Amino acid sequence: MSASDTGRLAPNVMHFARLLRRAGLPVGPGEVIAAAEALTHVDITDRRVMRAALQAVMLRRHEHALLFDQAFSVFWRNPDAAKFAQMLAAMDGRAPREEKAAAGARRLAEAMQAAKSREQEPRPDERREIDALLSASGQERLESLDFEAMSAEEIAAAKAEIARLTLPLDERRTRRFRLAARGCRVDLKRTLRDSMRHSGEVFDIARRVPLTRPPPLVVLCDISGSMARYAQILLHFLHAVANERDRVTTFLFGTRLTNISRQLARRDPEEAFEQVAGAVPDWSGGTRIGEALGQFNRLWARRVLAQGAVVLLVTDGLDREGAVGLADNMARLHRSSRRLIWLNPLLRYDGFAPKSQGARAMLPYVDEFRPVHNLASLRSLVQALSGEAPPRLQAAALWETRQ
Numbered sequence: 001m002s003a004s005d006t007g008r009l010a011p012n013v014m015h016f017a018r019l020l021r022r023a024g025l026p027v028g029p030g031e032v033i034a035a036a037e038a039l040t041h042v043d044i045t046d047r048r049v050m051r052a053a054l055q056a057v058m059l060r061r062h063e064h065a066l067l068f069d070q071a072f073s074v075f076w077r078n079p080d081a082a083k084f085a086q087m088l089a090a091m092d093g094r095a096p097r098e099e100k101a102a103a104g105a106r107r108l109a110e111a112m113q114a115a116k117s118r119e120q121e122p123r124p125d126e127r128r129e130i131d132a133l134l135s136a137s138g139q140e141r142l143e144s145l146d147f148e149a150m151s152a153e154e155i156a157a158a159k160a161e162i163a164r165l166t167l168p169l170d171e172r173r174t175r176r177f178r179l180a181a182r183g184c185r186v187d188l189k190r191t192l193r194d195s196m197r198h199s200g201e202v203f204d205i206a207r208r209v210p211l212t213r214p215p216p217l218v219v220l221c222d223i224s225g226s227m228a229r230y231a232q233i234l235l236h237f238l239h240a241v242a243n244e245r246d247r248v249t250t251f252l253f254g255t256r257l258t259n260i261s262r263q264l265a266r267r268d269p270e271e272a273f274e275q276v277a278g279a280v281p282d283w284s285g286g287t288r289i290g291e292a293l294g295q296f297n298r299l300w301a302r303r304v305l306a307q308g309a310v311v312l313l314v315t316d317g318l319d320r321e322g323a324v325g326l327a328d329n330m331a332r333l334h335r336s337s338r339r340l341i342w343l344n345p346l347l348r349y350d351g352f353a354p355k356s357q358g359a360r361a362m363l364p365y366v367d368e369f370r371p372v373h374n375l376a377s378l379r380s381l382v383q384a385l386s387g388e389a390p391p392r393l394q395a396a397a398l399w400e401t402r403q
Contacts, residue, residue, distance in 0.1 A: 017031065025058075026283060034058075035053075145374055146348060163236060178211045179208050185208050219249070219312045243264075249261045253287075253289070257296055263275035291321065308338035308339075315344065316346050319357065319358035323357035323360070326362060331365050344372070
């Protein structure tokens with residue numbers, strides 16, 4: 001890189017980060033700031049040193065290293081994005097063990113093509129309408145495709161489908177009452193108050209019935225490095241649910257617990273996710289499930305778990321603290337909720353078994369153990385939540401019979 005390019009270094013770092021985000025890597029404002037700062041301490045004329053510096057501050061998972069190297073080689077050396085995009089598109093026919101790398105290459109190709117097409121965007125009078133409706137076979141594939149293996153275009157289509165999902169929880173009888181023409185109870189206070197209009201004569205007897213409403217919904221979502229890809233897409237589902245119904249409380253946790261209910265309440269998804277990115281400092285970091293649940297039980301359980309709340313715990317159960325205190329906090333969370341559902345993307349594997357310390361500590365205290373890795377699993381979750389709840393402490397027994 002020549003000396004004349006150093007003045008454009010910060011904008012170029014920002015554009016490079018945008019390319020990585022479009023390709024599916026979790027790169028936020030914090031990583032952009034850290035990258036710009038790191039390049040001020042190294043020799044940017046040495047490409048190997050520059051690559052190492054950017055990789056150290058912008059990557060959180062080793063699985064993203066291949067995609068990062070490809071993006072770095074293109075962005076910082078080859079100005080012809082279209083040719084490289086065509087080359088990456090040819091990587092689709094790889095072996096099954098390289099499926100994730102191929103999916104990442106497709107996302108990078110599409111990101112580069114998108115950047116190139118914006119530069120060559122036609123005039124308004126030259127635009128044409130394109131029918132982008134999914135075919136039946138394409139829709140079926142999208143339903144069963146793992147979020148981790150989706151291309152950028154498939155992720156956008158999945159987000160559009162997720163935005164249309166609704167979550168009709170079964171309504172429960174509360175202790176409150178409402179007025180009704182044929183109620184089961186006499187509202188004596190209302191009857192006497194109405195009689196005052198007729199000099200104390202009672203003409204009508206006011207009645208009331210129990211008020212029914214859906215229970216509160218509480219979501220605890222893991223955003224550690226192993227869950228970041230799924231959490232990004234699940235946030236679209238949680239945003240749709242939060243804007244569709246009331247009494248929805250959402251928490252994100254990695255090494256700490258963050259309440260993002262206020263941020264997700266914004267109608268505009270992009271504005272909501274921008275607010276979430278600014279409020280969550282530990283995205284794609286480590287995982288302290290026991291500590292996060294303990295903080296929730298101490299500070300939030302009494303406030304948000306009233307009236308028989310349903311709790312969705314979204315995590316793969318990999319706790320870097322070795323499940324310290326996890327069993328006790330899970331037991332308390334189970335006692336405080338009407339229904340505790342563990343959503344784990346690792347259940348997509350047929351040979352999965354809860355062998356980690358965190359998974360073994362959590363399983364005895366959940367009512368249901370479900371996968372959450374594609375659109376079909378999300379639809380299955382919606383159907384399960386809209387029906388009658390099964391008996392409590394059923395998940396561990398079902399897992400024993402499954403083995």
